[in-house]
Amino acid sequence: MTDAPTGRRGLTTLATSVYDAVREDIVQGILAPGTKLKIAALQSRYDCGASPIREALNRLSMERFVIQSDQRGFVVAPISLDDFDEITETRCLLYSLLLPLAIERGDQAWEEGIIIALHRLNKLPRSNDLPLDESLAGRLAHKKFHRSLIAASPSNFLIEMLDILFDFADRYRLLVGRIAPEELRGEAVREHAELVDHVISRRTDEAVNLAVHHVRRTAALFRNHISLVKSK
Amino acid sequence: MTDAPTGRRGLTTLATSVYDAVREDIVQGILAPGTKLKIAALQSRYDCGASPIREALNRLSMERFVIQSDQRGFVVAPISLDDFDEITETRCLLYSLLLPLAIERGDQAWEEGIIIALHRLNKLPRSNDLPLDESLAGRLAHKKFHRSLIAASPSNFLIEMLDILFDFADRYRLLVGRIAPEELRGEAVREHAELVDHVISRRTDEAVNLAVHHVRRTAALFRNHISLVKSK
DNA sequence: TAAATCCAAAATATCGATATTTTTTTATCG
DNA sequence: CGATAAAAAAATATCGATATTTTGGATTTA
Structure with missing residues (x-):
């Protein structure tokens, strides 16, 4: 799920798990937008000293999940409609840019990666209470699916940026809560399959249009509710 | 010069200055690619304890200036031809994407920001020993000029990414050393002026072509020398 | 002599304590 | 009273010390 920067071998560190x-x-959204992140509170929550907490927060501030200001500590990144629109817009721009390049350059391994990612996304065990797209596993599979589409594009920088933007968007979606009725979920599943078809068949324009449409439609579903979310 | 994340007011912190x-x-390149960054060494170099050092390195690892691996510390990001090509390619892609959007959306303030940035770049006091484009002030002005061109584009995420990529590219340029003969510097100055002209006149295609050409030509100037750079 | 093992030295990650700075509260003054 | 100043409380940033892990030899073993 994570974009952790630390080349992870067997052993990890407290800073990394925090x-x-x-x-x-x-x-x-367990930590609401704007929440003050007090070192002492996090220490007791995660049962460790100040150093691992601060290292973790320093990392998160570079990813913009957290806002740091010198001598005044850390807060969870606030939300706003403008921020959300910029996230959505950037995602669309990057898909428009990267999808054609991936389609052009993608080899067999890339194609197969997409097939596998879609398969895993669709075959995830469904639990009754928690909708698939709110579970950790469901979100992770969804993210990996999106990444697989552009995995063959020539810029890992931009691929990683899209990963982070995906998580930003997911935060907004989860903050707004279960707004997706059943038929809309079905539509997403259909769109995924169709998108894969376009991509694998190298129908570049159709693929881009659908990808952008998919992002925009999903965003529009809960954009109106964002102003209702409680921040700190 | 920096992309420091910490909303800076008057007072700063040791972590931030480190x-x-x-x-x-x-x-x-004072810290060579691949150099092990030992906490104790940095402590005496910057005359402080381990915490500010580690916080600084944690930030840098998220920007990819530094590679972190759990339990094994930090090294300066290594260099490679592949890495350099990816940086160059990503910069070109982003200019192709953002420049048209900036041209389309840019208002008067944007135009004036470009004019000012170019003016400041050209009017920098020249010192005899250090070439302008290797001085901190010169590099900063150059970076600001490049940023001004796309400042009106709709994604701060991507604008910031280009800023970081600019610094990555600058590292390679500085590592390779003074390879730019005088006439090439003159050519850069001319290209800048021409680029501004295209941009302000809304000649989108010409602007993009020249911007990409500018990046690629500059990159090509020292690409061959990269393999000669000594790493640790 | 290449590989595996053990040991000492070095380095990392983390803790607990504290100086500094910010925030909150209380008291004072116009 | 509202604004301001002073004092107290809280929180941050940083230090110095230490447990843990990794690294780099020696040393042994197959």
Whole structure:
């Protein structure tokens, strides 16, 4: 789920697990936008000293999940309609840019990566209470699917940026809450399949149009509700 | 010069000044690619404890100036031809994407920002020993000029990414050393003026072509020398 | 002599304590 | 009273010390 920067081998560090945990808590909205992140509070929450907490927050501030200001600590990144629109717009721009390049350059392994990612996304075990697209596993599979489409494009910088933007968008979606009625979920599944078809068949324009439409439509679904979200 | 994330008011922190210093040392090549960044060494170099050092390095690792691996510390990001090509390619892609949008959306303030940035770049006091484009002030002005061109585009995420990529590219340029003969510097000056002309006159295609050409030509100037750079 | 093992030295990650700075509260003055 | 100043409380940033992990030899072993 994470974009952790630390080349992870077997052993991890406290700083890294705090990073993971806080990041996920922010995306899930457990830590509300604007919340003050007090070191002492996080220390007791994660049962460690100040150093791992501060290292984690320093990392998150570079990703913009957290806002840091010298001598005044850290807050969870606030939300706004403008911010959301910019996230959506940037995602669309990057898909328009990268999808054609991936289609042009993609090889067999790339195609197969897409097929696998779609398969895994669709075959995820469904739980009754929690909608698939709010579960950690569901979100991760969805993110990996989106990434697989552009995996063959020539810029890892931009691929990673899209990953982060995906999580930003997910935060807004989760903050707004379960707004997607069943038929809309079905529509997403259909769009995914259709998108894969376009991409694999190298129908560049159709693929881009659908990808952008998919992002915009999903965004529009809950854009109106954003102003209702409670911040701190 | 910096992309420091910390909303800076009057007072700063040790962590932030170490962040600035190490970042600049990496861009200048004073800290060579691949160099192990030992906490104790940095402590005596910057005369502070481990915490500010580690916080600075954690920030830098998220920007990819530094590579972190859990339990094994930090190294200066290594260099490679592939990495350099990806940086160059991504910069070209982003200019192709953002410049048309900026031209389309830019208002008078945007135009004037470009004029000012170019003016400041050209009027910088020249010192005899250090070429302008290797001085901190010169590089900063150059970066600001490039940013001014796309400042009106709709994605701050991508504008900031280009800023970082500019510094990545500058690191390679500075590592390779003074390879730009006088006439080539003159050519850069001419290209800048021409580029501004295209942009302000809304000649989108010409502007994009020249911007991409400018980036690629500059990159090609020292690409061959990269393999000669000594890493650690 | 290449590989595996053990050990010492070095380095990292983390803790607990504290100086500094900011925030909140209380008191004072016009 | 509202504004301001002083004092107290809270929070941040940083230090110095230490447990843990990795690294780099020696040393042994197959």
